[in-house]
Amino acid sequence: MNRIWLVLGVLILTLGACVPNRKLVYLQKEDLKKRKETPRDTILRSHAMQIQEYRIQPLDNLNIQFQSLTGEDYDFFSKAMPRAAGGTSLSSSALAGIIVDANGHIEYPVVGKIKVSGLTVFQAQDSIKKIASEFLRDVVVRVRLLNFRYTVLGEVNSESTIVSGNTRLTMMEAIGLAGGLTELADRSYVKVVRQSGSESKIFYVDLLKEDYIESPFYYVQQNDVIIVPPLRQRPFKKYFASNLALITATISTILFIVNLSTR
Known part of the structure; x- marks a missing residue:
């Protein structure tokens, strides 16, 4: 009889630790309840x-690329991009970004500050392109968020x-x-x-x-x-194997004491 109670106790604890689908x-x-009835290869819902769309925030790091028919000597937009020592471009690195200031602006020579905070990346492209078109011929602007x-x-x-x-x-x-x-x-x-x-x-x-x-x-x-967060079963599942012997010994001891007290 004691063995039956012991097995039942361990079984209840084990089932209580199971995580259903x-x-x-x-x-x-x-859908889990209707797997057999669910049609395949068709749209259900x-x-x-x-x-x-993500909107640019202050302190965002933007990579802004300019391409135009204007010669490099007159393209002050591209010159404003950070460069490594020796003139090597950092356009493929996060260091090539322009930081949006706390008021939501980026700044270029001649044109000054441009408001980009609150705009999507594509809206920022259009806004910057509109300004750059006044100085560069057939300009294409690409904006990418780096951070x-x-x-x-x-x-x-x-x-x-x-x-x-x-x-x-x-x-x-x-x-x-x-x-x-x-x-x-x-x-x-x-x-x-x-x-x-x-x-x-x-x-x-x-x-x-x-x-x-x-x-x-x-x-x-x-x-x-x-x-x-973890499920409630986590502590039991995580420590069950290592503590199974302790649990079994504890239940056996309790049943042994109960058995002695009933004699």
């Missing part, structure tokens, strides 16, 4: 996404701060670049700390629900901190 699979819509970064912490396979050249990253892509989530990550309660001017805004997202695709928080923003 509904806590692991991203963007669910009850569509979602209207709230795409948010789009975010941090992922918690139950991920690689905690890190990631710098991406893509300013339209979804939360899924951002986590994927950090190695993905561990099996014991709570995908339904992911915390995000987002900087907005002089404020830090806190919100939570649920990666398990398919409707999250339509959320305005589906895309990562500059300097986001993504914190993934």
Whole structure:
């Protein structure tokens, strides 16, 4: 009889530590319950996404390239780009960027300051091109953000701060670049700390629900901190194997004492 209770106790503890698929699979819509009935190779649903283009902020690092038919001697825009010792261009490096000042401006000789804060990368290109066209012939302007970064912490396979050249990253892509989530990550309660001017805004997202695709928080923003908490099963799963012998011995001792006291 004692052995039966011991086996039942261990079985209950083991089952309580299991993590079901509904806590692991991203963007669910009850499809897990209808796998056999779900048609293949066809569109089941569509979602209207709230795409948010990144807008340049103060202290962003921009790489701005100019191409025109104007000779280099008269192209003061390109000359304003940082260069390494000996005249070697740093255009492929973060050092080649122009820092947006605290008021949201970049500055060039002759034309002075240009407001770029609050603009998307493409709007900034058009704005700078319009000004540069007054001085350069058939000019083409390309703007790229060099310091789009975010941090992922918690139950991920690689905690890190990631710098991406893509300013339209979804939360899924951002986590994927950090190695993905561990099996014991709570995908339904992911915390995000987002900087907005002089404020830090806190919100939570649920990666398990398919409707999250339509959320305005589906895309990562500059300097986001993504914190993934563990499931409640984590402490048990993590330490169960090493403590199984201790648990078994404790249960056996309790049953032995109970057995003696009933005699």
